[in-house]
Amino acid sequence: MNAHLVESTRVLPNELEFVVFSAAPEINPSKQSGHKLMPMTINGIGTTYFGRKNIREYVGMCEQCQSHGKLTDYETGHFFSIIFIPVIPLGRRQIVAECAACKRHRAMPLKQWQTLREETLNAGLADLGENMENAEKALKLIYDMTVFNQLAEANELAVVCAKQYENDFDVMIQLGSWYEQMGKEVETEKCFSRAIEIDPKHPHSQRIQAIQAIDSQKPQLAAQFLDSMRPGSSAYDPSLFLLFANALQEADLHEQALQEYQQLIKQAPELGADKVFRKRVKLSEKIQGTPVTMLPKAGLFG
Numbered sequence: 001m002n003a004h005l006v007e008s009t010r011v012l013p014n015e016l017e018f019v020v021f022s023a024a025p026e027i028n029p030s031k032q033s034g035h036k037l038m039p040m041t042i043n044g045i046g047t048t049y050f051g052r053k054n055i056r057e058y059v060g061m062c063e064q065c066q067s068h069g070k071l072t073d074y075e076t077g078h079f080f081s082i083i084f085i086p087v088i089p090l091g092r093r094q095i096v097a098e099c100a101a102c103k104r105h106r107a108m109p110l111k112q113w114q115t116l117r118e119e120t121l122n123a124g125l126a127d128l129g130e131n132m133e134n135a136e137k138a139l140k141l142i143y144d145m146t147v148f149n150q151l152a153e154a155n156e157l158a159v160v161c162a163k164q165y166e167n168d169f170d171v172m173i174q175l176g177s178w179y180e181q182m183g184k185e186v187e188t189e190k191c192f193s194r195a196i197e198i199d200p201k202h203p204h205s206q207r208i209q210a211i212q213a214i215d216s217q218k219p220q221l222a223a224q225f226l227d228s229m230r231p232g233s234s235a236y237d238p239s240l241f242l243l244f245a246n247a248l249q250e251a252d253l254h255e256q257a258l259q260e261y262q263q264l265i266k267q268a269p270e271l272g273a274d275k276v277f278r279k280r281v282k283l284s285e286k287i288q289g290t291p292v293t294m295l296p297k298a299g300l301f302g
């Protein structure tokens with residue numbers, strides 16, 4: 001299930017610098033202090049990352065290219081290299097949220113990262129110790145522990161939280177989202193089900209149930225939950241309705257699918273240029289025998 005209620009990159013420490021692509025090779029090691037470029041070599045000369053330790057892979061939104069996919073954190077050595085061979089060590093670095101699609105990421109010297117980790121987690125623990133009944137403090141510490149790859153501790157705290165705040169809707173949603181990012185399906189399901197029990201009419205609950213119904217190929221059931229999320233509502237999300245429309249199509253409910261596709265083109269006109277979307281619409285139009293397509297001319301978009 002992909003409820004996507006809370007984004008994983010929301011808690012990245014401010015101290016992390018952006019690393020961006022540049023066409024210029026970074027061949028002057030003295031410039032390392034102001035390191036802003038992605039390591040790269042030209043004809044084998046430049047800088048490179050070498051080796052990976054303490055790898056953490058997770059799903060999230062890349063803050064650079066906005067694609068939703070695999071992100072990776074890891075420790076690495078930064079080297080000045082000649083003929084692709086790392087020769088001069090420039091110090092170890094912590095890489096954060098390296099995007100599988102565009103390779104961009106954040107980075108900082110490993111020592112600095114370790115200091116930041118110690119400070120953040122100690123402060124979080126002390127803060128929670130003084131506010132044992134404060135769910136926000138506990139959730140923040142879980143996210144901080146996750147960012148700093150202390151996953152065993154984060155898990156322990158999550159288990160305690162799930163019990164302590166089992167009647168708190170917001171905590172169940174936040175914990176469920178966290179478990180979802182960690183790829184723990186059983187726990188995700190538990191937290192979300194509990195949230196739905198507490199407040200079934202809440203937009204988050206409706207969204208979760210809609211996605212569950214779509215996932216189990218019951219688009220008619222999903223339709224009931226989506227009613228409160230139609231265009232005009234603040235909970236409207238075209239990507240959710242695209243999932244729904246595709247589910248209708250796969251259940252051979254082409255007339256309904258076409259109604260949803262039509263609405264999507266109105267709400268998100270850029271979809272009209274998307275190849276996969278166009279193929280879907282054409283298929284249902286063909287089966288329905290629609291004389292005139294709803295799709296804009298392809299030529300308009302090149």
Ligand SMILES: [Zn+2]
Pocket residue numbers: 062063064065066067099100101102103104
């Ligand atoms: Zn990216």
